[in-house]
Amino acid sequence: MSGPTGPVVWADVAPFPQAAKQQLAKTEQRETLRRVTHQIRDKRASVVGERDDWQELRLAGEAIKNRTLRHLDTYLEQAEAALTAAGVTVHWAVDADHANRIIHALVSETGETEVVKIKSMATMEIGINEYLKKRGITAIETDLAELIVQMDHDRPSHILVPAIHKNRSEIREVFDEHMPGTPDDLSDEPAELAGQARRHLRETFLRAKVAISGANFVIAETGTLCIVESEGNGRMCLTLPDTLISVVGIEKVLPTFADLEVFLQLLPRSSTGERMNPYTSLWTGVTPGDGPQNQHVVLVDNGRTKVLADTVGRQALRCIRCSACLNVCPVYERTGGHAYGSVYPGPIGAILTPQLRGMDDAVDRALPFASSLCGACYEVCPVRINIPQVLTHLRGKAVEHDRAHHHHLLERVAFKAATAGFNNPNIYGVGLAVGLPSAHAAAGKDGIHWLPFVGGRWTRSRDVLPPPKQSFRQWWKKQPGGGS
Amino acid sequence: MRVAMFVTCVNDAMFPDTGKATMAILRRLGVDVEFPLEQSCCGQPHYNSGYQDEALPLLHRFVRAFADVDLIVSPSGSCVSMVHEYYPSLAAKSGDAVLQADVEAIVPRTLELSQMLVDRLGVVDVGAYFPHTVTYHPACHGLRMLDLGDRYPRLLTAVDGLELLDLPDAAECCGFGGTFALKNADTSAAMVNTKVDNILDSGAHVLATSDNSCLLNIGGALVRRTQAMRFMHVAEILATTKAGGDDWRLTLPALATADA
Numbered sequence: 135m136s137g138p139t140g141p142v143v144w145a146d147v148a149p150f151p152q153a154a155k156q157q158l159a160k161t162e163q164r165e166t167l168r169r170v171t172h173q174i175r176d177k178r179a180s181v182v183g184e185r186d187d188w189q190e191l192r193l194a195g196e197a198i199k200n201r202t203l204r205h206l207d208t209y210l211e212q213a214e215a216a217l218t219a220a221g222v223t224v225h226w227a228v229d230a231d232h233a234n235r236i237i238h239a240l241v242s243e244t245g246e247t248e249v250v251k252i253k254s255m256a257t258m259e260i261g262i263n264e265y266l267k268k269r270g271i272t273a274i275e276t277d278l279a280e281l282i283v284q285m286d287h288d289r290p291s292h293i294l295v296p297a298i299h300k301n302r303s304e305i306r307e308v309f310d311e312h313m314p315g316t317p318d319d320l321s322d323e324p325a326e327l328a329g330q331a332r333r334h335l336r337e338t339f340l341r342a343k344v345a346i347s348g349a350n351f352v353i354a355e356t357g358t359l360c361i362v363e364s365e366g367n368g369r370m371c372l373t374l375p376d377t378l379i380s381v382v383g384i385e386k387v388l389p390t391f392a393d394l395e396v397f398l399q400l401l402p403r404s405s406t407g408e409r410m411n412p413y414t415s416l417w418t419g420v421t422p423g424d425g426p427q428n429q430h431v432v433l434v435d436n437g438r439t440k441v442l443a444d445t446v447g448r449q450a451l452r453c454i455r456c457s458a459c460l461n462v463c464p465v466y467e468r469t470g471g472h473a474y475g476s477v478y479p480g481p482i483g484a485i486l487t488p489q490l491r492g493m494d495d496a497v498d499r500a501l502p503f504a505s506s507l508c509g510a511c512y513e514v515c516p517v518r519i520n521i522p523q524v525l526t527h528l529r530g531k532a533v534e535h536d537r538a539h540h541h542h543l544l545e546r547v548a549f550k551a552a553t554a555g556f557n558n559p560n561i562y563g564v565g566l567a568v569g570l571p572s573a574h575a576a577a578g579k580d581g582i583h584w585l586p587f588v589g590g591r592w593t594r595s596r597d598v599l600p601p602p603k604q605s606f607r608q609w610w611k612k613q614p615g616g617g618s
Numbered sequence: 619m620r621v622a623m624f625v626t627c628v629n630d631a632m633f634p635d636t637g638k639a640t641m642a643i644l645r646r647l648g649v650d651v652e653f654p655l656e657q658s659c660c661g662q663p664h665y666n667s668g669y670q671d672e673a674l675p676l677l678h679r680f681v682r683a684f685a686d687v688d689l690i691v692s693p694s695g696s697c698v699s700m701v702h703e704y705y706p707s708l709a710a711k712s713g714d715a716v717l718q719a720d721v722e723a724i725v726p727r728t729l730e731l732s733q734m735l736v737d738r739l740g741v742v743d744v745g746a747y748f749p750h751t752v753t754y755h756p757a758c759h760g761l762r763m764l765d766l767g768d769r770y771p772r773l774l775t776a777v778d779g780l781e782l783l784d785l786p787d788a789a790e791c792c793g794f795g796g797t798f799a800l801k802n803a804d805t806s807a808a809m810v811n812t813k814v815d816n817i818l819d820s821g822a823h824v825l826a827t828s829d830n831s832c833l834l835n836i837g838g839a840l841v842r843r844t845q846a847m848r849f850m851h852v853a854e855i856l857a858t859t860k861a862g863g864d865d866w867r868l869t870l871p872a873l874a875t876a877d878a
Contacts, residue, residue, distance in 0.1 A: 506798045506806070509763060526665060553661075591799075606638070615870075
């Protein structure tokens with residue numbers, strides 16, 4: 135199995151249909167995914183239902199993000215100036231490798247070989263943990279679920295709950311095997327597991343000199359960074375170490391402090407289904423004698439300006455990584471995140487990954503098709519990203535790629551023929567008049583239970599319903615006054 | 619006012635009774651409905667599979683077929699949402715100003731059947747009689763792209779003799795998604811199996827839905843599990859009356875007139 139390497143998409147992954155098939159076979163995982171996605175889904179629905187201005191909030195979130203993206207250059211330069219004035223060193227990274235080199239150099243300067251991390255999608259996207267590891271620096275995840283995944287040498291399968299695919303007895307086993315100081319009699323009670331993780335992480339926090347974070351928002355007018363979290367591990371990382379390196383995608387900027395009003399309402403309700411998340415940290419540069427004295431922000435492009443250039447696809451840059459679309463997606467609920475092969479799974483991943491990476495690889499080309507276009511994702515998206523619209527747009531790009539590379543000839547011929555047939559009354563009408571009676575006779579009253587080739591993908595799990603003897607138009611023509 | 623039915627290619631070829639039922643309901647409510655034979659497919663299968671260029675000639679055909687009528691009514695939320703959601707951008711992309719203007723004019727005139735009944739005609743009780751337990755699967759595109767809401771449940775509740783039973787996780791997709799069912803067959807099968815479980819759990823004798831493409835999928839999976847359950851488009855329930863039964867399957871009912 136060969137797949138793309140490098141950031142965003144993991145090496146050794148298969149295109150979605152095959153990867154999904156492997157994941158679908160894991161019955162225990164499917165049970166866990168179903169239970170947890172439905173729990174978060176229901177919680178979200180209930181706290182969103184409390185707000186009679188929810189649709190207005192979504193519109194406001196969409197409008198603020200659109201305005202920011204329209205003037206992204208201006209706001210980024212404003213943010214850089216404000217951050218610099220507040221004592222933060224700002225770095226610009228063109229791509230993942232560039233960002234990794236900057237971060238590695240900054241950590242190396244401190245002489246430390248261990249850094250603590252706050253869960254962050256941007257750092258996952260650039261693959262900083264692996265990059266540092268190869269150079270003798272250990273990055274320790276401090277978000278509990280992210281830590282579980284890291285200790286188990288596994289991959290996250292959800293943006294918000296990266297260990298969603300593991301149940302509590304599996305988590306106990308991970309602790310038992312990998313977490314120093316885990317007592318033999320540790321049970322799989324969530325409170326006991328959390329207690330053990332807390333003891334372990336406290337020691338890590340107290341010796342950490344360098345922290346790497348992401349950021350949910352960067353305020354251009356003030357140079358303020360904002361991190362929203364649930365466990366307090368973020369607060370520890372943001373206050374205890376001497377050096378803080380924040381890795382931020384360039385689309386995370388917001389023009390004004392007042393804009394947070396909208397997003398701090400949209401994000402927790404959409405994400406964890408809470409009215410407010412437990413910890414919201416806001417900091418504006420260096421405060422002498424308090425918190426990290428050596429602060430850096432790495433602003434990462436890594437394909438984002440390319441996405442911005444696409445008038446349909448750019449709405450994906452509004453994403454605030456809440457993961458509501460994952461929790462409502464009937465595809466994600468069944469396959470889980472690993473099938474998407476990307477740090478960005480689910481519906482948002484299906485439109486973000488191929489845009490950030492381009493369509494040259496089969497893994498990326500398969501992602502826009504990993505959806506039934508049911509629209510549940512768009513319905514819950516707090517910034518109204520029309521995911522089905524972007525999916526169909528990207529499907530068009532995948533077909534363009536196939537056309538240029540002479541792939542899927544049969545499919546292309548079939549669609550061309552279908553258009554020609556549907557567009558010609560003689561072919562369409564006569565086809566129905568002649569074809570239906572024979573199809574009806576062949577299928578009998580029970581329908582068709584088995585078909586060869588591609589048709590087998592249908593009949594493996596469903597019958598082909600028996601076609602009628604006569605099309606609607608045949609019948610209509612025989613009605614009094616019909617044929618009009 | 620001239621009203622035409624857009625039957626859709628799936629109904630034309632596979633579910634002609636849904637077209638007959640749509641005609642019957644509207645004629646009984648005094649609406650004379652035409653059927654322009656020039657119509658065929660809206661182009662959604664092409665569009666949603668990434669063949670946008672191939673969808674364009676079918677957009678032209680749709681516009682031509684229905685150019686002369688005031689309203690276009692269709693028993694498919696999915697095909698109507700194709701017209702509403704994607705025709706404008708497809709026309710814009712073609713660079714054809716005339717087509718763009720035609721599409722702009724035709725979009726607001728294209729209605730899904732329940733929008734026609736509830737919003738335009740202001741009718742919830744269409745005079746139907748169907749003494750069975752029914753559960754209703756709201757098809758995704760009608761539900762989310764057209765925002766049909768509770769129009770069909772209201773129409774069904776008003777049917778004499780009908781008992782509407784809850785479908786667990788009703789709004790969850792059945793896994794059809796056009797070519798999705800073939801390209802991602804395993805995932806699609808997992809989805810339709812859940813849908814069938816929920817349908818059987820509802821305890822109803824009849825499954826009704828607002829889009830027959832879903833029935834190709836759900837029905838095909840349902841018959842593997844049981845032969846005891848019937849499934850049909852809501853229109854076929856609404857067309858059935860105490861006096862006439864389902865004679866509409868055979869002949870077009872008379873057009874109701876104001877003094878009749």
